Amino acid sequence: QAVVTQEPSLTVSPGGTVTLTCASSTGPVTRGNYPNWFQQKPGQAPRALISSTSNTHSWTPARFSGSLLGGKAALTLSGVQPEDEAVYYCLLYFAPTQGVFGGGTKLTVL
């Protein structure tokens, strides 16, 4: 089974920009992996932010965007707010119906 790797932790200043990445052990991440991004705050269920590489949901704040960058999936937060402090997970698909989550990135806003 593929292994999906994310940065364990990142720190960003309020108002700053940060990019989180998501890599696959099987090779470059492509649109065919349908990268998804989720935000999870302590004690809460995960919340979907991005589907299928770069599509936002109706509830996704405009400061969140998804892309492919250097063979990885990427989540960029522009104009970071204190409430963005959370753990962020990516999810990749390796067959039409097999998903694998990354280990999560703990984002600190400091």
Add this chain to the structure above:
Amino acid sequence: EVQLVQSGAEVKKPGESLKISCKAFGYDFTTSWIGWVRQMPGKGLEWMGIIYPIDSDTRYSPSFEGQVTISADKSITTAYLQWSSLRASDTATYYCARQILYGALYGMDVWGQGTTVTVSS
């Protein structure tokens, strides 16, 4: 409003069986898959498997094949996750999520609130 509402927390002993549920509201239950995700205490998310309620087509992650059973009853718009013999290592929070397998929304968009399962003697 699209919602997934899960059953309440469970405390069980090793060897006992368990079935937890996830009821869907606000959309056509038969047009999307439903998935289950495990989160062990203090750990990350793990994709367990998915089911298509209209015909109960089920796909498991290799890590969970044979360990759990995913099922659904489309007449009551409810999906289930069950164990025949629990182990302490099954202690976790389990989430259900709507799984879309087409187009721009490909992924898990709407999540249940989670069901905490504690297995302890």
